[in-house]
Amino acid sequence: MxxxxxxxxxxxxxxxxxxxxxxxxxxxxxxxFDGNSLGLLSKRAEQSLLGMIEAWKEHGIDGWTAGDHPWFYLSENLGNQVAPLVGADAGEVVVTGSTTVNLHQLAATFYQPNGKRTKILADELNFPSDIYALQSQLKLKGFDSATHLIQVKSPDGHTLYEEDIISAMTDEIALIVLPGILYRSGQILDMELLTREAHKRGIPIGFDLCHSIGSIPHRLTEWGADFAFWCHYKHLNGGPGSTAGLYVNKKHFGKLPGLAGWFSSNKEKQFDMEHELTPADDAGSYQIGTPNIFSMAPIIGSLSMFNEIxxxxxxxxxxxxxxxxxxxxxxxxxxxxxxxxxxxxxxxxxxxxxxxxxxxxxxxxxxxxxxxxxxxxxxxxxxxxxxxxxxxxxxxxxxxxxxxxxxxxxxxxxxxxxxxxxx
CATH class of the missing domain: 3.90.1150.10 (Aspartate Aminotransferase, domain 1)
Incomplete structure (x- = not known):
């Protein structure tokens, strides 16, 4: 029984x-039973954080290029370890920023209103932070979010129909941002179908994977998704406020980031101190500022279990x-x-x-x-x-x-x- x-x-x-x-x-x-908001601390995550503190103690500034996990390359190296969890190829993932900062970066890059294509398509059930960011991006481009942020309605306040989302993919839509899993119900959206339908209409599409990464498998590159972003503190147990991650499909490599910064640079050129940015030739170009090393360190230990299992x-x-x-x-x-x-x-x-x-x-x-x-x-x-x-x-x-x-x-x-x- x-x-x-x-x-x-x-x-x-x-x-x-x-x-x-x-x-x-x-x-x-x-x-x-709250691991979908904040995962528990693992002993491996604790050890990788303590190890990073030891690296600082031992190497000082040389920790940027010395030790087991040199800080200068940590965002990219961790990104390659996260890549299997989202079905990405090498170079398509970087560990950086926070969920909302990464959405701002990706929206600033991929939201390029032109002609009658000026609107952003989202949904009414998404986490508020995503909506705030999209409203801000519209305002920065001179548009009123009341008319230019289209939010697909839910029939029951908990779930969405993919057919409704597809119907809203009109020739006025310049960008689509949707959750992989709805936080209000745990519903998985058909990301493959939605990506295919968006691309039929020439619309770039990206996904918020905060509630899906570490919980379900993904095949972002196979599906052809343009971009994605997520946190590491829920199912991936990276700790409160741990550094987030983003994915950019390799077909977009070479595209200038919408929000450039110090760590957008090609690693070989970064310390040339030129005022003309030479961006990294992979997802690393979507970084902005100096990585938060201690907020990344626990992810090292946590990821080892996911890659093991x-x-x-x-x-x-x-x-x-x-x-x-x-x-x-x-x-x-x-x-x-x-x-x-x-x-x-x-x-x-x-x-x-x-x-x-x-x-x-x-x-x-x-x-x-x-x-x-x-x-x-x-x-x-x-x-x-x-x-x-x-x-x-x-x-x-x-x-x-x-x-x-x-x-x-x-x-x-x-x-x-x-x-x-x-x-």
Whole structure:
């Protein structure tokens, strides 16, 4: 029976990735299901950060070219290690900036309004930061975002239809920016289809992979996507505020970056100190400023696990965890007013579950009081992310049992139905 503790323990005994839990600092008194917002610290990430501090201590300024991970080349070298996770070729990925800074860079490069093509196509469910950036880019080009930022509507407030997105690809669209996975539901958009349809119409297209990198496999170069950007602190466990990443398809190499800076330079020319930029001949040209070395260092250790295991195995366990969680929610929480808003089909579902309930803020507080860390999303969403590298099937079972008790005993009513400062 799937709703028994023994069944969950059997699944853990058969899990080939179970040993990787020991790689992380897991608080055994809590169940951490918020890895889709901030992944846990791994011992390898800790060691790579400490190693970088030692390099500074030992080499001083020579750390730029000395040591195990010379700083001058770190962004590009890490980019080549991230590349398999997004299905990119060598040179197409660089670790740099932050998610929003990278979007600004890519939009400044690829948004080139011309004639009647002046509008940007996005969606109404995307993370607010992306929308703010696109609105800013429109304003910089002299356009009103109220008329020039086209946001595809959702039929239910949680998911999107690819047909609606394609229908919005008119001859007025100059750029398309969409999420790979919707944070509000975990829905995976068909990036291959959308890229193909955009290119049929001569429109460059890019994807925000914040909720998909490290959670699902990608084949960006095979699909022909023009660009992508993401963070490394969610499923990739790079630490709070860790340096982000971006992808530019090699067909665009040689294109001048929209926002040039010191580290946009060709490495061989950078210290010639010329006032005429000679950009790098790969994605490295999309860097702007000096890399944040200590914010990159934990990514070194974290990536070693992903490259060791491979995304196919990580994805397989992730799907088993989310499927098991949905099955238990359906059988154990029936009648308590929960609605599963994420896709049920494996090929459409990312690495987290989205539960909707009118009392969601209170329920999240009750879960935290009982040692389970969820993620609240206004106005009434509860996100639960069992992560393949460190969560267990037993934790899934325990979480649903705790949630059932909270609802049966109405324990959530002792809390205010209002989100915290950081949801």
């Amino acid at each position: 799937i709703n028994t503790y023994e069944y969950a323990k059997d699944l853990d005994r058969l899990d080939p990735l179970a040993p990787y839990r020991n790689e992380f600092y897991v608080n055994e008194n809590k169940i951490y 491979g995304m196919d195995k990580i994805r397989a366990k992730s799907l088993k965890l989310t499927r098991y969680l949905m099955e238990l929610i359906t059988t154990e929480l029936d009648g308590h007013g929960f609605i599963l808003r994420n896709p049920m089909d494996d090929d459409r579902r990312g690495g987290h579950i989205f539960l909707e309930h009118p009392e969601a803020p209170r329920i999240c507080k009750a879960l935290k009081a009982d040692g389970i860390i969820p993620d609240f999303r206004a106005p009434n969403g509860i996100r639960l992310a069992p992560v393949a590298l460190y969560n267990t099937f037993e934790e899934v079972w325990q979480t649903v049992q705790t949630l059932k008790t909270i609802m049966d005993e109405e324990k959530y009513k002792q809390f205010e139905n209002k989100r915290g400062v950081v949801a």
